[in-house]
Amino acid sequence: MQLFTGLALGSVFVLLAVGLSLIFGLLTVVNFAHGAFYMLGAYAGVFFIGYLGNFWLTLAVVPFAVGAVGLGVERWLVRPLYGRGIDYPLMLTFGLAYILVEVVRILFGAEGMPFDAPDALMGAVNIGVGYFPAYRLFVIAATAVLVIAIWLFLEKTSYGLVIRAGARDSEIVRVLGIDISQVWLLVFGLGTAVAGLAGVLSAPMRSVFPDMGTTVLVEAFVVTVVGGMGSLAGAVVAGLLVGIVVSMTSLFAPAMAEVSMFALMALVLLVRPQGLFGKKGLMG
Structure with missing residues (x-):
């Protein structure tokens, strides 16, 4: 039973680390605002469920809403810093995280807000070794579906091929006539959308409050470092392992x-300084 509890916790870690790894692995941007985007996802869930009155519609809308914020951040804040060194976007996103938290405090207040699981996922399910919360099983299943979808997108589609090629050699992609800036825009938006989805999915399990992204940012970086910076497979394995x-x-x-x-x-790190699936020299 405790193993399934770990898988549910690990699923949240996986979603956080996948978004972080996508952005770092393909853009080499250490996104310190990732926890703030996770928090935005939870608060966007509170807003949309109050406005729409439907958990499932909220679950579909939140990633697009948070991803849209991510698109704006990449286009107007992060993009001008490309090529200036890894520390420039790091410091920018570090400051952005504080701004987003303060904006949420102004709009929603400093107190926590309730967020209940939908009625269809209330209660427990008999999994053979005991009863386990239905909502946590749903989180595990949703994470598996999303990870498979991202893998198929990156590995089996022509646009995924462009993204992977751009991560390895952006100059070659430019020579082929592809606007690499649009590729980076999509990747950053996708990474932040996944963080937003993680926020709304974890809200019924962890509650919603302005500083909720601070703790999970540390957890996300631990998972990402264990799995290997920039590795999608590493994010999945390490997320579940840490959970x-x-x-x-x-x-x-x-x-x-x-x-x-x-x-x-x-x-x-003592055994493999680059993480379980990481490559040596990626930070260089």
């Missing part, structure tokens, strides 16, 4: 649950 480690540790040593992910990261 299981935290869940199992909370069962046997609750006081060490939060520390366990950092211990895992340290262990992995």
Whole structure:
């Protein structure tokens, strides 16, 4: 049973790390505003579920809304910093995160807000070894579907081929007459949309408050480092692994649950400094 709890927690980590890895792996941008986009997804969920009155419509709309914000950030804030070094967009997104949090505080207040799972996913399901919350099973399934969809898009479509080619050699893509700036725009928007989806999916499990993105940003970077910066497969494997480690540790040593992910990261880095699936020299 604790294993399934770890998988549910790991699914949120996977969604966070996938978006972070997409942006870093294809744009080499360390997005410190990723946790803020996750928070925006949760608050967008609160807004749209109040406006639409339907969880499923909200779940469909939120990624587009947060992704649209991401498109604007890439086009008007991040793009002018390409080619100036990795620290420039890092510092910009670091400051942007604080701005987004303060904007949310002004609009929604500093207190937390409730966000309930839909009636169809309330209660528990018998999984053979006991009863497990239906909503957490849904999160696991939704994460699996999304990861497969992203993999198919990147590996099996012509536009995915352009994205991967642009990540390896943007000059060659330009020579072929492709506007690489539009490729980067799409990737940043996709990464932020996934972060927004992670926010609205985790809202019924973790509640909604302005600083909710701060903690998950640390968790997302731990998962990304363990899996390997820029690796989609690494984000998936490491996200589930970290979730299981935290869940199992909370069962046997609750006081060490939060520390366990950092211990895992340290262990992995001692053995493989580039992470489980990372490539050497990516940060160079």
